[in-house]
Amino acid sequence: MTAQQAGERDATSAPGGDAAADPLLSVRNLQTHFFSREGVVKAVDGVSFDIKPGEILGIAGESGCGKSVTSQSILRILPRNGKIVGGEILFNNGDRTVDLATEEADGRVLRDIRGKEIAMIFQEPMTSFSPVHTIGDQIIETIRIHQDVSKEEARDQAVEMLRRVGMPNPVRNIEEYTFNLSGGMRQRAMVALSLSCRPKLLIADEPTTAVDVTIQAQMLELLRDIQADLGMAIIMITHDLGVIAELTDRVMIMYLGKEVEHGTVEDVFHRPQHPYTRGLLASIPKMEPGRVEIEPIEGVVPSPYAMPTGCKFHTRCPEYIAGVCEKRDPPLTAVGPGHEVSCYLYGGREELE
Amino acid sequence: MSGAGGVGQMEDRAIISVRNLVKYFPIETGFLRRQVGVVKAVDDVNFDLNEGETLALVGESGCGKTTTSHCIIQAQRPTAGHVLFRIGDSAPMDLTQMEKAELKAARRNIRMIYQDPYSSLNPRMTLLQIIGEPLVIHKMVESQEALRNKVAELLRLVRLDPSTMNRYPHAFSGGQRQRIAIARALSLSPKVVIADEAVSALDVSVQAQILNLLKELQNQLGLTYLFVAHNLAVVKYEADRVAVMYAGKIVEIGETEELYTNPRHPYTEALISAAPNPDPDTKNRARIVLAGEVADPGNLPPGCAFHPRCRYAEDRCRREIPQLVEVGGEEGPSHRAACHFASELELAGISGGAEEPERERA
Numbered sequence A: 001m002t003a004q005q006a007g008e009r010d011a012t013s014a015p016g017g018d019a020a021a022d023p024l025l026s027v028r029n030l031q032t033h034f035f036s037r038e039g040v041v042k043a044v045d046g047v048s049f050d051i052k053p054g055e056i057l058g059i060a061g062e063s064g065c066g067k068s069v070t071s072q073s074i075l076r077i078l079p080r081n082g083k084i085v086g087g088e089i090l091f092n093n094g095d096r097t098v099d100l101a102t103e104e105a106d107g108r109v110l111r112d113i114r115g116k117e118i119a120m121i122f123q124e125p126m127t128s129f130s131p132v133h134t135i136g137d138q139i140i141e142t143i144r145i146h147q148d149v150s151k152e153e154a155r156d157q158a159v160e161m162l163r164r165v166g167m168p169n170p171v172r173n174i175e176e177y178t179f180n181l182s183g184g185m186r187q188r189a190m191v192a193l194s195l196s197c198r199p200k201l202l203i204a205d206e207p208t209t210a211v212d213v214t215i216q217a218q219m220l221e222l223l224r225d226i227q228a229d230l231g232m233a234i235i236m237i238t239h240d241l242g243v244i245a246e247l248t249d250r251v252m253i254m255y256l257g258k259e260v261e262h263g264t265v266e267d268v269f270h271r272p273q274h275p276y277t278r279g280l281l282a283s284i285p286k287m288e289p290g291r292v293e294i295e296p297i298e299g300v301v302p303s304p305y306a307m308p309t310g311c312k313f314h315t316r317c318p319e320y321i322a323g324v325c326e327k328r329d330p331p332l333t334a335v336g337p338g339h340e341v342s343c344y345l346y347g348g349r350e351e352l353e
Numbered sequence B: 001m002s003g004a005g006g007v008g009q010m011e012d013r014a015i016i017s018v019r020n021l022v023k024y025f026p027i028e029t030g031f032l033r034r035q036v037g038v039v040k041a042v043d044d045v046n047f048d049l050n051e052g053e054t055l056a057l058v059g060e061s062g063c064g065k066t067t068t069s070h071c072i073i074q075a076q077r078p079t080a081g082h083v084l085f086r087i088g089d090s091a092p093m094d095l096t097q098m099e100k101a102e103l104k105a106a107r108r109n110i111r112m113i114y115q116d117p118y119s120s121l122n123p124r125m126t127l128l129q130i131i132g133e134p135l136v137i138h139k140m141v142e143s144q145e146a147l148r149n150k151v152a153e154l155l156r157l158v159r160l161d162p163s164t165m166n167r168y169p170h171a172f173s174g175g176q177r178q179r180i181a182i183a184r185a186l187s188l189s190p191k192v193v194i195a196d197e198a199v200s201a202l203d204v205s206v207q208a209q210i211l212n213l214l215k216e217l218q219n220q221l222g223l224t225y226l227f228v229a230h231n232l233a234v235v236k237y238e239a240d241r242v243a244v245m246y247a248g249k250i251v252e253i254g255e256t257e258e259l260y261t262n263p264r265h266p267y268t269e270a271l272i273s274a275a276p277n278p279d280p281d282t283k284n285r286a287r288i289v290l291a292g293e294v295a296d297p298g299n300l301p302p303g304c305a306f307h308p309r310c311r312y313a314e315d316r317c318r319r320e321i322p323q324l325v326e327v328g329g330e331e332g333p334s335h336r337a338a339c340h341f342a343s344e345l346e347l348a349g350i351s352g353g354a355e356e357p358e359r360e361r362a
């Protein structure tokens, strides 16, 4: 199938969020590198994406591809040795747009945005909470940092939020410590804390990776419901393409710090174009009747200290074009409306000549 | 002598038969270590592992998969029950009755692979030492040269370059380390391999490589696998038969395709429904989202341990523990479930039945 056909076939996809609206967050050519004695790790190396208000965007790819570093860059919570060395992170904060990439990481602007406009949840709920304070105290404190409300009002809001996330007994739960809660309830408390200031954007970094499948199903249902209810945008970061397919409107697939493909989930899952995306989808065992073979991607992910030249995937690519792919990074090429791929199979070779 | 007289015959095809296996852990408190309760980690588990097959043990964390595996190889001694093991036409041995020295021969034939290839390989040993160690312990090689040759052969078997045998594990990726662990497990030419979440920590592209490698090795060497996992799609791909565990018990066991398309236990139905599918077309399917969390084997509810989360539960379920009974047809292969209402309920499997309107029992 050619790129053109792929584009023409696209007619059905109706992503959530307001398609005409200005992006809430616009990441342009983000580059985040780590500096250590062993050398430089280009953890994120030229990533661009937009997210509209109310939209659910997935970021997927195997471990080490730069998903977490992308989210840490947005919130400016990078480890010490990590630095944003290029690009823009434009956040539409109501009346004005700020570039989170160039603001002071612990300056006023980011302190106001972090936790209020953009909140984050993690794989391990305990990282969000302090063990020595009750859940309620922490939610109330977060509310009062960002909103000018009385303690009683904040408490009411906290109870209400715990109720929304399906805590069984919010009035009692508010007095509890996280270590008294079961894994599933901790997850819910973490969601309540993150949403307590009604952020415009929620970043969820592998929130279901460490939990059992029935708890994962609860979490996905909760995120779906609460998104419909509160209308915030969500960036769902996961290596699990099943979770992406179940929850998100659009997806960006990453490999070794690069964006390889993005589009609606329907386009990317039904009409994958990049050989890496195809390989990933072919590697996953399916929950379908009958025998469905899987096909692994050959080889191993290269070390971040010995990155291949050109297209980072060329060392494992079944469609590698000698003399082309190892030369330079392939540019992003549109293969359909809102569907882009960075691969020389679809364009960009002229510029090499 | 550790014969197995009186504990039941082994089925013709079985290489391992697990009979009424029980493992309880005491819950103790305080300085005097007074016992205040018991964790029923494995509670009357029965199954046969047939020669040459892959049987999966699947279920959520804490349901007793690892403890069952450990009780089979006698890494943990069961509280009660029997594990019969038979090589070829010889008489079955009851591993639970054997002394440590006697177990050595059986242990050579039943090997384990674990989830974490980072912690299961000694970082200060070379591949030659790691893979060769069991051969040395069991005195299976006569010379250093024979050892090197054997290790080279094993490395080729798992598709690693034999010239890497003098390197240390840290130089290898997660998937490669799992290959090293497999080579070590196969060094004594075992009959049975127990893989405990062996692919769970791997990225999908590498997981697929290891899943296919395990299948190739099974065909090539005639291995029998007990494949422990929590990912239902992975189990569907890898296993011939599946045993679903909940709170220390097998709640359903049958042939893979049959169990996935025609589940007979409500827990199996819910697990299948909850597994995320990488297909956006199924985004709006009606999912069964179980309320609450897995039963605590240290504090089990009365009756069926699943009843507090079961949407079909009735009075009887709160009182009476269901037995694992045959629910398959007269002829066909065995399909067993432990649910009082297994023959009445119409449960949805993976055929897409979940999209149909809910069929609750009146």
Ligand SMILES: Nc1ncnc2c1ncn2[C@@H]1O[C@H](COP(=O)(O)OP(=O)(O)O)[C@@H](O)[C@H]1O
Pocket (backbone or CB within 6 Å): A034, A035, A036, A041, A042, A043, A044, A061, A062, A063, A064, A065, A066, A067, A068, A069, A070, A079, A081, A082, A304
């Ligand atoms: N503090 C750090 N120092 C050096 N390298 C790092 C650091 N944190 C992350 N990296 C590297 O950055 C890359 C991307 O990591 P990450 O974003 O965590 O991947 P993932 O997609 O699994 O979330 C990896 O190669 C990782 O090793």
Ligand SMILES: Nc1ncnc2c1ncn2[C@@H]1O[C@H](COP(=O)(O)OP(=O)(O)O)[C@@H](O)[C@H]1O
Pocket (backbone or CB within 6 Å): B025, B039, B040, B041, B059, B060, B061, B062, B063, B064, B065, B066, B067, B068, B297, B298
């Ligand atoms: N050594 C032990 N002492 C006490 N409880 C244990 C011990 N090992 C396992 N358990 C408990 O037994 C149950 C079954 O555990 P396990 O077999 O590891 O489950 P799985 O492998 O299915 O996750 C769990 O409740 C676990 O906490």
Ligand SMILES: [Mg+2]
Pocket (backbone or CB within 6 Å): A067, A068, A069, A206
């Ligand atoms: Mg990560």
Ligand SMILES: [Mg+2]
Pocket (backbone or CB within 6 Å): B065, B066, B067
């Ligand atoms: Mg386990």
